[in-house]
Amino acid sequence: MRKTLPADFLSLIEKNFPKDFLQRSEATCAQYGDDWSKTLTIDAAAIAFPRSTQEVSKLLALTYEFNLAVVPSGGRTGLAGGASATNGEIVLSLERMNKMGEVDVLGQSLHVEAGAITELVHQHCEAAGLLWPIDFAAKGSSHIGGNLSTNAGGVKVIHYGMSRNWVLGLEVVLPNGEILSLDSALEKNNTGLDLRQLFVGTEGTLGIITAAILKLTRPPESLQSFFFAVKDTASVFQLFLEARKGPFKLMAFECLSEACLKLVETKMSLLSPLQTRGGAYVLLEAEVAPSDAVREAQEKWLEQLFTKEIVLDGTMSQSPREARNYWAIREGVPEALFMAGYVHKNDISVSVSKLEGFITELDTLFAAEYKGIETYTFGHIGDGNLHLNALRPDHANLESFQKHCHTVDEKLFQLVKKYSGSISAEHGIGLLKKDFLHFSRSEREIEIFRGIKKLLDPKNLLNPGKIIDPL
Numbered sequence: 001m002r003k004t005l006p007a008d009f010l011s012l013i014e015k016n017f018p019k020d021f022l023q024r025s026e027a028t029c030a031q032y033g034d035d036w037s038k039t040l041t042i043d044a045a046a047i048a049f050p051r052s053t054q055e056v057s058k059l060l061a062l063t064y065e066f067n068l069a070v071v072p073s074g075g076r077t078g079l080a081g082g083a084s085a086t087n088g089e090i091v092l093s094l095e096r097m098n099k100m101g102e103v104d105v106l107g108q109s110l111h112v113e114a115g116a117i118t119e120l121v122h123q124h125c126e127a128a129g130l131l132w133p134i135d136f137a138a139k140g141s142s143h144i145g146g147n148l149s150t151n152a153g154g155v156k157v158i159h160y161g162m163s164r165n166w167v168l169g170l171e172v173v174l175p176n177g178e179i180l181s182l183d184s185a186l187e188k189n190n191t192g193l194d195l196r197q198l199f200v201g202t203e204g205t206l207g208i209i210t211a212a213i214l215k216l217t218r219p220p221e222s223l224q225s226f227f228f229a230v231k232d233t234a235s236v237f238q239l240f241l242e243a244r245k246g247p248f249k250l251m252a253f254e255c256l257s258e259a260c261l262k263l264v265e266t267k268m269s270l271l272s273p274l275q276t277r278g279g280a281y282v283l284l285e286a287e288v289a290p291s292d293a294v295r296e297a298q299e300k301w302l303e304q305l306f307t308k309e310i311v312l313d314g315t316m317s318q319s320p321r322e323a324r325n326y327w328a329i330r331e332g333v334p335e336a337l338f339m340a341g342y343v344h345k346n347d348i349s350v351s352v353s354k355l356e357g358f359i360t361e362l363d364t365l366f367a368a369e370y371k372g373i374e375t376y377t378f379g380h381i382g383d384g385n386l387h388l389n390a391l392r393p394d395h396a397n398l399e400s401f402q403k404h405c406h407t408v409d410e411k412l413f414q415l416v417k418k419y420s421g422s423i424s425a426e427h428g429i430g431l432l433k434k435d436f437l438h439f440s441r442s443e444r445e446i447e448i449f450r451g452i453k454k455l456l457d458p459k460n461l462l463n464p465g466k467i468i469d470p471l
């Protein structure tokens, strides 16, 4: 049974908003009430579709008055339940707020509304010769507002960093409907606390980002992609060290296991560009200066990888199409996993110089705990970030599989803690990782989170229960 909303509230909505503003059909609530994690039981009371910041503000003023909880929702590509409504909340979808301004070529910036789709922003900037460099497989669905509120990472973090580095200004609506304009868009502004960053990565628990001024950059001149097969984890790190010293600017250093490659080949009908099979595969992307001398240095660099037996095999893209094929393999892993069945996901990070030791212990842990269960490891190894996925065997009951995975998580997070890592590198905490936050954040830190939440959302109405519980 879906939660009924107060009649007075509904009549005020009817009086003050367009007819299609609040939708309550079961199908709409199910669709807009969940994210890609598809693990939680969804219970959304209604979905609101504002067209402007003013409408967001008017709605929040009302929900504040009536003590109604609101879950902000973007492209819903998150994997931690951060945008999932599980407790009769009103979901506020930003999809109608998708306008993009003109690219400011001199200031290298762009004003966008929160619902602008990442890939369309990329195309819009490209037409002006500029780039918003946050890039990941879900870019065709994800929204800028969601990227910022979750501080999305992706495949180019090694070079560009996370979303928070690429925002100059924000417009935010606070839980009581107040509009906060943090959009002076100054590169330099040392006037105390940077309030913009408070709303980046806090998953819409403190305010709803309704618009942003994005910081842009020039795109790389000439990209070169490599796909390598290596024997084992040790070789991955030897290759990484060579890549750090290579005659190019490293733009991406991604890795997938043999199990991941096999899965992508069977589920997505993609083929490895290499004949040789290995224990793991590396997709390396580099910006290479288009000069003969550099090209020669690059060939020498490649040759020594073979003579030193760091790689078993490797290939270099001869065209943008070939490079796209390498990326399709890497970025196809989550989709192939999704097709394979129910997967229990983790997204952890450890400082890259400690990662090899961590993986050795992780392999031992998984071999002992996941007997008879396929595990798939891939991710942004150059950032110290691994995506760990355990696939439910056909015969296993979902509930007992989930329970088992949670007991393994406890051990996994102990290990992450031992290595001073993070239990969520880029997917956030949402609801799914909340119980484990203490492995990565001290009691004092969590207390400070709660204090800030109390200050901005004293009634705990905005995305309640995500990341932390209130004081």
Ligand code: 2HG
Residues within 6 Å of the ligand: 137, 154, 331, 334, 345, 346, 379, 387, 388, 389
């Ligand atoms: C990726 O790197 C995404 O492809 C998704 O962060 C990771 O599905 C996953 O585990």
Ligand code: ZN
Residues within 6 Å of the ligand: 154, 379, 380, 387, 426
């Ligand atoms: Zn990722």
